[in-house]
Amino acid sequence: MKKTKRELLVLAAATTVALLMGVTVQAKGDEKVLNFGCQMYTDGCVNSANDENGGWNAMRYGIAEALFKFDDNMEVIPWLAESYEVNDEHTEWTIKLKDGIKFSDGCDLTPTKVKEYFDHMKEVGPSGSAKPEKYLEFEAEVTVDDDANTINIKTSKPYANLVGQLCHPTMGITDVEHIENYDNGIIGTGPYKIEEFNGVGVGYTLAANEYYREDVPYDKINLLFMGDNSAKTMALQSGQVDLVENITNVADIQDFQDSDDFTVDIASGVRCGFAWMNFDGVLGNKTLRQAILMAIDNDTICNSRTIGGLYTPGFSVLPSTLNYDYDKLENPYTYDPEKAKQILDDAGIVDTDGDGIRELDGQNINLRYISYENRLLNDFADAQAQYLAEIGIGVVPEYGSSDDQWSKLAALDYDFNNNNWITVGTGDPLAYMANWATDTSYCAYSNPDYDKLYEELKGEMDPEKRKDLIFQMQQILVDDAAVLIDGYYNSSMIYSKKVGSAHIHTADYYWLSTEITPAE
Amino acid sequence: MKKKNRFLANKTFVVFSILAVCIILTAVFAPVVTRGVDPLKGSLVDALLPPCKEHIFGTDKMGRDIFSRVIYGARASLSATFGVVALIFLVGTVTGVLAGYFGGVIDAVIMRIADMMLAFPGLVLALAVAGIMGASIKNAIIAIVVVSWTKYARLARSLVMKIRDRDYVSAAIVTGSKTPYMLFRYMLPNALPTLIITAATDIGSMMLELAAMSFLGFGAKPPAPEWGYMLNEGRACMQSAPWLMIFPGLAIFVVVVVFNMLGDSIRDILDPRNE
Numbered sequence: 001m002k003k004t005k006r007e008l009l010v011l012a013a014a015t016t017v018a019l020l021m022g023v024t025v026q027a028k029g030d031e032k033v034l035n036f037g038c039q040m041y042t043d044g045c046v047n048s049a050n051d052e053n054g055g056w057n058a059m060r061y062g063i064a065e066a067l068f069k070f071d072d073n074m075e076v077i078p079w080l081a082e083s084y085e086v087n088d089e090h091t092e093w094t095i096k097l098k099d100g101i102k103f104s105d106g107c108d109l110t111p112t113k114v115k116e117y118f119d120h121m122k123e124v125g126p127s128g129s130a131k132p133e134k135y136l137e138f139e140a141e142v143t144v145d146d147d148a149n150t151i152n153i154k155t156s157k158p159y160a161n162l163v164g165q166l167c168h169p170t171m172g173i174t175d176v177e178h179i180e181n182y183d184n185g186i187i188g189t190g191p192y193k194i195e196e197f198n199g200v201g202v203g204y205t206l207a208a209n210e211y212y213r214e215d216v217p218y219d220k221i222n223l224l225f226m227g228d229n230s231a232k233t234m235a236l237q238s239g240q241v242d243l244v245e246n247i248t249n250v251a252d253i254q255d256f257q258d259s260d261d262f263t264v265d266i267a268s269g270v271r272c273g274f275a276w277m278n279f280d281g282v283l284g285n286k287t288l289r290q291a292i293l294m295a296i297d298n299d300t301i302c303n304s305r306t307i308g309g310l311y312t313p314g315f316s317v318l319p320s321t322l323n324y325d326y327d328k329l330e331n332p333y334t335y336d337p338e339k340a341k342q343i344l345d346d347a348g349i350v351d352t353d354g355d356g357i358r359e360l361d362g363q364n365i366n367l368r369y370i371s372y373e374n375r376l377l378n379d380f381a382d383a384q385a386q387y388l389a390e391i392g393i394g395v396v397p398e399y400g401s402s403d404d405q406w407s408k409l410a411a412l413d414y415d416f417n418n419n420n421w422i423t424v425g426t427g428d429p430l431a432y433m434a435n436w437a438t439d440t441s442y443c444a445y446s447n448p449d450y451d452k453l454y455e456e457l458k459g460e461m462d463p464e465k466r467k468d469l470i471f472q473m474q475q476i477l478v479d480d481a482a483v484l485i486d487g488y489y490n491s492s493m494i495y496s497k498k499v500g501s502a503h504i505h506t507a508d509y510y511w512l513s514t515e516i517t518p519a520e
Numbered sequence: 521m522k523k524k525n526r527f528l529a530n531k532t533f534v535v536f537s538i539l540a541v542c543i544i545l546t547a548v549f550a551p552v553v554t555r556g557v558d559p560l561k562g563s564l565v566d567a568l569l570p571p572c573k574e575h576i577f578g579t580d581k582m583g584r585d586i587f588s589r590v591i592y593g594a595r596a597s598l599s600a601t602f603g604v605v606a607l608i609f610l611v612g613t614v615t616g617v618l619a620g621y622f623g624g625v626i627d628a629v630i631m632r633i634a635d636m637m638l639a640f641p642g643l644v645l646a647l648a649v650a651g652i653m654g655a656s657i658k659n660a661i662i663a664i665v666v667v668s669w670t671k672y673a674r675l676a677r678s679l680v681m682k683i684r685d686r687d688y689v690s691a692a693i694v695t696g697s698k699t700p701y702m703l704f705r706y707m708l709p710n711a712l713p714t715l716i717i718t719a720a721t722d723i724g725s726m727m728l729e730l731a732a733m734s735f736l737g738f739g740a741k742p743p744a745p746e747w748g749y750m751l752n753e754g755r756a757c758m759q760s761a762p763w764l765m766i767f768p769g770l771a772i773f774v775v776v777v778v779f780n781m782l783g784d785s786i787r788d789i790l791d792p793r794n795e
Contacts, residue, residue, distance in 0.1 A: 230758055251568060251760030297564070304564035306581040382582055382742050383564055397742050 032518045034218045034499070037232050037241040038511065040225035043200040047182045048172045049121040050128030054183075055169035061206065061223060062512030063104075064172030064188035067095060067114070068163045070507040074270060074322065076163045076427055080109060080173060080189060090158040090461050095151045102211035103175040104193035111144035111151045113175060118142050120176040135165040135426065160461050164427030169509050191216045191514050201225055206512075217517040236262070236494060243495040243502055245511055248376050250308050256494050266309065266492045267504045268321045270424050273311060273380060273486030275369070276409060276417040280444035282360055282367065283415055287347040288393075289481035293333035294340035295391045301383045302487045307376055311487030316474045317432070318423050319488035321506075325471045331478055340391050351392050358392040366394035367415035372405045377418045380486040384416075409442050417443075420489055422508075428466075430457060433473055436482060443482075450476045526789055533785035539778045547594035557588040559745040568761045578763040580753060582743070586763065589745035590771050596746040597775070600657055601727040607665045608726075609719045612672020617707050619673065620680030621699075631677070634670040642667045643729060650738035657730075657746065660739035664729055668722075672715060679711040713790045721783035724776040731772050747772050 038060075041053040048055035048064055058064035069079040078084075084095045101109040118140075121132040141154040159165065175187040184197035184204075191214070192206040204223040208216035224241060226232045232244045233252045247253055256262040277283040277292075293315075302313035312320065315333070320326040344350070349358050349365070357364040367388075371381040378399050385395035395416075398404075409417045423432045437454045438446040450473055457469045477483055493504040493511075500519040504511075527533055546553055562584030569579040577586035619630040637645070649663035683689055689706055697705070733739040734748030742749070747768040754764025 229756055233759065249756050249760065251757055255760055300564045304583075305568040306564065378742075379581060385743065386560075386562060386564075386582055389560070399737070399742075 031220060032218045034221045034243060034516065034518070035224065035241040036221055036512065037224050037226040037235050037244040039227055039246065040201060040203075044197070044204065044225060045183045046186050046194070047128075048130065048170055048174065048186070049117070049132060049176075050124045050130055050182065052129045052131070052170070055130055055172055056509065058174070058186055058188060059169040059172050059190075059509045060511040061204065062190045062192040062221075063186060063194060063206070064169075064174055065190050066167055066169070066171045066173065067097075068167045069510070070164075070167055070427060070505070072267070072506045074424055074427055074506060076161070076167060079167075080114075081163075084163055086162070090160060090162070091155050093153045093155075093159075093162050095153070095163075097149045097151070098213075099149065101189055101213060103178075103187050103189050104209040104211060105175060105178050105187045106211055107175055107178065109173065109189055110146050111149060112146055113177070114151050114173055115142050115144045116176050117173050121170075130170045132170050134431065135168045135171055136162070158459070158461060160430070160466065161426065161428050167507075167509075168426055190512075192218075192221055192512060195220075212514075214514055217514055221512065223512075236496060239496065239498075242498040243493065243516065245493050245504065246375075246491055247494060248310060250305060250310060253309060253492065253494070261497055262494055263499075263502075264492060264494045265502060265504050266490050267506050267508075268312060268319070269489050269491045269508060270319055270322065270422055270506055271375075271420050271489040271491075271508070272314075272317055272319055272423050273375060273377060273418070273420040273489055274317060275371075275381070275384070275484040275486065276414070276419075276443040277482065277484055278412055278415050278417070278443055279446070279482075280412050281415055282363075282365060284444075285347075285349075285360060286481060287343055288349060288360065288365070290333055291340040291344045291349075291391060292388060292393065292484065293481050294336045294343075295393070296384050296387045296484070297335040298485065298487065299335070301380065304383075306379050306383070307487070310376060310490055310492070312490065313487050315478060315485055317436075317477055317483055317485065318429055318470070318474055321488065322424060322429075324429070324467060324474065326474075328471065329475055329478060333478075333481060337387075337391055344391065356389075356392060357394045364394060365392075366396050369395050369397050369416040369418070370405050370408045370414040371397065371399050371416075371418040372402045373399065374402060375420045375489055377420060377486070381416070381418050384484065412442070412444060416484065418486070420486075429470060433457070433470065436473075436477055445480075445482050447476055447480060447482075530785050530789050532781060533789060536778055536782040536785060540782050543594060543775055543778060544598065546591060547598050550588075550591045550595060554585070554588040554591050557585045559584060559589040559592040560743050568757065568764075570761070571763055577767040578761070580750075580764055581757070584743070586750075586767050589750060590747070590767050592745040593747045593750060593768065593771065594775070596657065596740060596744060597727060597730065597748075597772075600661055600730050600746075601723055604661050604664050604668070604726045604730065605719050605723055607661070608668045608672055608722075609715060611665065612669040613676045613708075613711065613715055615669070616673035616676025617680050617703060617711060620677035620684060621703060621707055623681075623684075627677070630673065634673050637667055637670045640667075643732060646729065646733065647736065647738055650733060655738050655741055657734075657740050657744070660730060660733040663733070663738070664726065668726070668729075672718065675718060676711045676715060679714055680707045683707070683710050717783075717787040717790050720786040721780065723783055724780035727772065727776055727779065 042051055045051050045054045046058040048058045065079050067081040068076050071077050080101055082096045082098045084093055086093050122138050125132040139156045143152045179186050185194050191209055191212045193209045194204055195207040196205040203225045206221040206223055208219050229247055229249045232247050235241045236244050257264045277289055283289055299313045301307055302311045314320050315331045316326055316329055318324050349360050351358045369381050371377045381397060388395055408414050423429050434440045436445050438451050453469050453473050460466050491504045491508045493502050495502045498519055500517040502516040562582040564583050566579050566583035567581055569575055571578040575585050580586055615630050619627040645667045646663040649666050650659050653659040731748030734746050735752045740746035740749040750768035751765055757764050
């Protein structure tokens with residue numbers, strides 16, 4: 001009995017101490033906490049070497065950093081690297097690391113650690129979706145010198161811009177030697193580290209990386225996954241979160257812009273929203289494609305209250321903000337619905353049965369439009385269908401998930417297929433422009449002139465000549481009426497008064513960074 | 521003294537019948553009511569306008585007139601709802617009467633199929649069926665019919681079984697009545713009043729189910745003016761442009777209330793227990 005009493009006393013004392021500790025933690029009022037609402041991609045996985053979105057997540061959450069990064073002009077600047085040298089043939093790159101960088105587990109970032117990550121990519125890359133060889137070929141010979149703090153990379157073929165390739169999120173360096181949970185517990189050099197993964201659809205608890213080379217503004221970040229735009233909006237309005245990324249409801253953004261309690265930061269991005277046109281179907285008819293482009297008032301759509309502010313109108317596959325001479329391109333298919341009707345009539349594409357839909361080869365033109373709920377793509381599809389109805393072209397919308405959209409794109413099972421892609425993911429549009437080269441196209445487009453220029457581009461190292469080749473390739477696509485452009489997407493971040501400053505970057509690889517600071 | 525018609529004697533029935541007829545006439549004469557405004561045509565320049573003189577219910581994200589879409593939406597919603605109710609009434613009654621009259625293997629097979637359907641929550645199963653078949657109003661109707669006919673089948677079966685072994689039925693069979701005659705002369709008339717009451721009270725709930733299917737993206741497709749789909753379209757602008765949800769929501773509410781009240785009054789009139 002006595003023993004039981006004693007145990008009870010000990011238990012009571014322990015409880016009291018625990019409670020007091022709890023109170024102490026609660027009373028630690030100076031802890032700086034950020035509540036961040038964001039979209040969840042691939043279940044929040046941060047496995048950068050294995051999963052395409054994993055790398056994006058790791059970099060966006062401020063966990064992993066790469067050797068180089070893009071500034072807001074999409075120029076490459078050193079990040080973990082201090083400098084680099086390259087030979088004239090663009091086949092040998094020597095990269096010097098910054099001194100004193102540490103991973104969040106306290107280990108030093110050394111050239112050996114970088115090589116270990118590259119080796120890990122070779123090991124796991126082939127089985128995953130990240131395809132790291134797109135950024136650094138597996139054949140590359142990597143040697144390191146820890147004393148000189150340098151990494152030497154010899155490639156089997158010339159790379160015009162390897163340092164740009166090394167900016168990609170997949171190339172975010174992690175401490176592979178000590179990671180136990182690659183999917184949700186990686187160790188990087190970023191300002192924040194994973195304290196806890198709270199579950200798919202829930203989010204992460206991140207903590208400041210005490211080994212970071214600068215002061216980290218927040219002690220803790222509650223990263224909350226929010227897929228729905230209305231949820232993000234209401235969470236921000238109610239104070240449940242302090243910062244959100246990419247609300248795509250323009251009216252909500254305007255409300256936030258009009259309010260003194262919130263700040264909206266919009267960056268003219270490097271993403272292009274566009275609908276593929278399937279050349280293997282009815283849209284193989286050039287006159288029909290030309291009429292389609294002339295029938296749609298892209299400027300009005302992009303500047304409407306539905307889309308306004310989040311897309312910049314344009315007619316080329318590369319955003320007008322990039323330095324590829326957009327202004328010098330000629331667009332023969334500016335908005336002119338009467339001319340669109342005229343060329344269709346002239347080509348014999350007319351409505352013979354009076355149902356309001358024109359026919360081609362005896363069949364009504366009802367184009368299957370595949371789209372999905374992301375970055376206003378469905379709104380673009382609806383708006384474009386509305387314009388096409390005016391000239392007698394029917395559209396059958398098929399809106400589903402991103403997986404549906406992707407599988408139908410890969411299977412050429414569509415007439416239009418709408419998506420929003422980053423155009424210069426590695427600082428250069430080579431990979432993006434490959435989408436219209438005969439061998440790598442998703443829309444059965446083929447133009448020998450384009451292919452020739454693309455082959456030249458692959459081997460061209462001179463920046464000015466590359467720019468000229470890219471300009472010519474854009475003009476060919478415009479002339480061929482090959483792509484239906486939605487516009488150039490502008491990313492956004494919106495934050496409350498609890499946040500002092502935040503910034504969304506042109507390259508939307510970077511969300512959480514030391515630039516996001518609490519209010520004074 | 522002239523006996524008063526029991527339908528006309530029921531004030532609730534009279535009032536809600538008139539309202540239901542008004543709703544149906546609104547749907548039929550939608551082009552007149554909307555003064556020729558096309559529910560599918562809009563201008564992005566006029567997108568998301570709040571209610572005003574030109575657009576009394578405002579405009580949607582594509583600049584289309586919401587009043588016109590709500591009125592035309594009555595066509596889609598009412599025809600789909602009546603279609604669903606008619607189909608489940610027909611399929612359920614036929615299978616139920618056959619199961620109840622013949623019994624044995626036919627009964628066992630029909631009822632086991634019905635039991636399978638009842639093993640899943642109705643809307644969830646309907647979503648699965650519509651998901652497999654693809655989004656369209658037609659498929660949404662089929663999906664709801666597939667999961668809803670069982671109620672009528674079970675009801676019709678039990679009503680038929682109640683009289684199947686009555687003496688006058690046996691007498692009719694003994695005197696040489698053929699099976700079709702037995703079904704149409706004796707079985708169906710006995711089951712029909714209860715089934716009609718059930719169908720009348722189901723109109724409102726079926727309308728809600730169809731709207732739910734469209735709201736979740738399994739029913740109407742853009743740019744169709746359908747109330748459930750319009751709610752879905754307006755969801756993203758719930759705060760900034762609430763009129764996108766208010767008016768289709770109100771339309772569903774009013775029509776469901778009217779048809780529910782009408783169904784209730786028909787039940788009050790036809791239910792034998794009230795006589």
